[in-house]
Amino acid sequence: MSAVVNDGGIPPAPPTSDSKTFARGFKDLADGFRNRELWLHLGWTDIKQRYKRSVLGPLWITIATGVTAVAMGILYGALFHMDIEYFLPYVTLGFIFWGFIETTILDGSVVFSTNEGLIKQLPAPVSIHVYRNVWRSLIIFAHNVVIYVIIFAVFRPPLDWSVLLVIPAMGLYILNAVWVTIVFGIMSTRFRDIGQLLSTMIRLVFFMTPIIWTTKSLTDISGGVSDRAKLAQLNPMYHYLEIARAPLMGEPVALHHWIIVIGCTALGWLAAMFVMRNFRSRVPYWV
Structure with a gap:
């Protein structure tokens, strides 16, 4: 078969891959x-499979988080001589939001490797599994919010209209959850040690973050902000x-x-778009 040439007798340039x-x-x-029906279903199915044949089902998420938060709040409140009416809601909220961050990072780092069969059999955008992971983390987060509702009913923290700031805060949480899953998910598929490193780092960062302690407990003798409190920033x-x-x-x-x-x-997001640009197409080969 002869090559196709243009009027000048020169073969056309091969098409550029995008x-x-x-x-x-x-x-x-x-x-x-746009395929949200698929990832919404997959994320919900993941939760159902995790607690299959369990009597309480996903409520175990709430129970485990609630018991840990209350136990840590009472223990560390006594150690730091903190007012329990302030410290227990503080620790509980810390555990709830940290749980969302931790779940997103750790589950996101294995979201592609644990779905090898689905990725190879179902030609679909890579981002479907990203949204699936974030949706699953939000379901778990919603279960844990019940704990705060109970704590709020007991201690009645002094809320005002500024409580609405939690809405844009959660919007930022979701945006971060997406890019974290993209970056760690794709790179962990290529370099499996990244997942192990993240598991170790997340435990270290937990103790370095004011969750079971407050920056107020780091004030110096004069009552001012200590160098340790500044380091927390x-x-x-x-x-x-x-x-x-x-x-x-x-x-x-x-x-x-x-x-x-x-x-x-x-x-x-800059890092996420760089990873998507360069390595998105390699995911089916790496899993």
């Missing part, structure tokens, strides 16, 4: 979101917790918390 472009990355995210997770926890505690949220979280979100 598999590694930002446009294809955005298209994958958009196509995956270097932990991004502290700022993520503050934008969601403080409104539900009836406390103001400092502007720098929002600035840092929004900045981290923007940087995370």
Whole structure:
């Protein structure tokens, strides 16, 4: 078969592949979101399978988180001489929001490797599994919110209209959950040690983040802010917790918390789009 030539007798240039472009990355995210019936069903099925043949089912999530939060709140409240009416809601909210962060990171790092069969058999956007992981984490988070409702009924924290700030805070949580799943999920598929490293790091960061302790407990003898309290500001997770926890505690949220979280979100999405552009098409070969 003779090659096709143009009027000048020169063969046309071969078509340029767009598999590694930002446009294809955005298209994958958009196509995956449009298939929400699929990832909503898969995420809900994951929860049902996890607690199959269990009498209480997903309520075990609530019970486990609630018991841990109350036990830690009472124990560390006594150790730090904190008012239990303040400290118990503080610790409970810390566990609830940290649970969402931890679940998103750890489950996101294995979201592709644990769905090898589905990825190879079902030609679908990679982002479907990203949205599936975030949706599953939100279901677990919703179960844990019941704990705060109970705590609120008992201790009645002084809430005002600033409690509505939890809505944009959760929006930022979801945006971060998506890019975290993209970056760690795809890179962990290529380098399996990343998942193990994240498991170790998440435990370390838990104790470095004000969840079972407060920055107020780090004040110096004169009552001012100590150097240890200033070091806590270097932990991004502290700022993520503050934008969601403080409104539900009836406390103001400092502007720098929002600035840092929004900045981290923007940087995370830049990394996510870079990973989607360069490695999205390799996921079926790596799993």
